[in-house]
Amino acid sequence: MNPKLKLLAEKQGGVYSRRQAADCGYTRGQIHDRIQDGRWERIRYGQYAEAVELGLLQPWDRDLLKHRRLVHAVMNSMRPSTVAVSHQSALALHGVPLWGPDLAEVQVSRLDRHRGGRIAGVRHHRGKLTDADLTVVAGLPATTVPRALFEMGCTSSFEAAVVSADAVRRDHPINEAVVQRLLQVTEFWTGSATARAALKFSDPSSESVGESRLRVLLHTHGLPTPVLQAVFDDAAGFIGRVDFFFAAERTVVEFDGLLKYGDGARETLIREKLREDRLRALGLQVVRVTWADLNHPEQLIAHIRRAFARA
Structure with missing residues (x-):
């Protein structure tokens, strides 16, 4: 990879678009050859990254890396300021261990009035986000760790929610005032009972996914x-x-x-x-x-x- 594209990719989680590669000097034929011989891999339509060796990673770390790349690919293809990465996708960006939630789809929450639903492998959520719910991680707008944990807990199994809640309480301690605010905000959300039960059961002394x-x-x-x-x-x-x-x-x-x-x-x-x-x-x-x-x-x-x- 030439230095110009390498610097660009490093700012985007290793991901770059076909247009960005072309702007950095790659011809259509060069792009095609790199995809065909395995030097580059297609993350999603029009979005690529250099191939990496994943064989030595633990299964959950491998899934996290793949999902983070997919998140960057999705955000690299969307208009700025329209969505924030959320739910398990935000937890993946924050480096929180995940086990069990669906990582096939990228989860985002709308910052505009666009409708929700599934579009091209991306799950769009509607919900009111305040400044307290938002941050920037890996260069992308995303929900905070506490907000993302509650979001994921409402849409996943009890086991999946506990795995991440244990890790959050261990590595990203949550202020009690923040917990109480989110409990109130999510009180009537579908699946909130699972999120609450997982948080209550969670224990920061649990040191691993297993x-x-x-x-x-x-x-x-x-x-x-x-x-x-x-x-x-x-x-x-x-x-x-x-x-x-x-x-x-x-x-x-x-x-x-x-x-x-x-x-x-x-x-x-x-x-x-x-x-x-x-x-x-x-x-x-x-x-x-x-x-x-x-x-x-x-x-x-x-x-x-x-x-x-x-x-």
């Missing part, structure tokens, strides 16, 4: 409320923090979010084994949960209940 999803699963199946990030020591000193501790059941549940252990696989496994041995020496049951286990909730819950019984 931990949030597991916490929702435990809650759904009626297990006792665990202590998050409990600290354990023994005669040799500090053992570590554990993801979930069921005190009455003397059981520790750990979520293993590593898809790959990489080059240090042996050393990592040895450290984890020694750590678990020290926990068991304290009279605790230890249950390790993986991503694959979340796809079989009944089996996982039965496994944890058996650990309770052994304890």
Whole structure:
């Protein structure tokens, strides 16, 4: 990519239009060749970006990157000051983890009187936005983190809303006055009950997407409320923090979010084994949960209940 187009793309989330590429000196044939040989990829009609390697990213990070590019492509093709990025699309721009909400469509809220609905893969929402609801992120007008969280919570599942609410409370603490204002604003919105329940259930001590999803699963199946990030020591000193501790059941549940252990696989496994041995020496049951286990909730819950019984 030539320096002129590279600088332009960097200001637009890596995305540029066919016209912008032409203005930076690329002929129609050069643009066609770069798309055909995979150096450039089409993000949406008339909008492109340099191809990037996504194989090493976690699935949710890969989806977020793709969606952020799609958001920039949509906004790059719209008239300025007509819409603000909103809902899960705004959360994606803010870097808030997402799991579960629909990322096939870009979500925007109208700043003019244009009608709402789905147009060319973009979901247009109608709603009154004040200055307190708006900000600029990655060079684009967007709803603030708190507003976007409420918007997304009203249009997604409880699990999806909790994943993002945990992350927001952990990384983007919300002023209580802002929470109360948004609770009032969204009181009669469709889906507001889900957003409220997710916010009430959310916990900033949940440190990852996987931990949030597991916490929702435990809650759904009626297990006792665990202590998050409990600290354990023994005669040799500090053992570590554990993801979930069921005190009455003397059981520790750990979520293993590593898809790959990489080059240090042996050393990592040895450290984890020694750590678990020290926990068991304290009279605790230890249950390790993986991503694959979340796809079989009944089996996982039965496994944890058996650990309770052994304890």
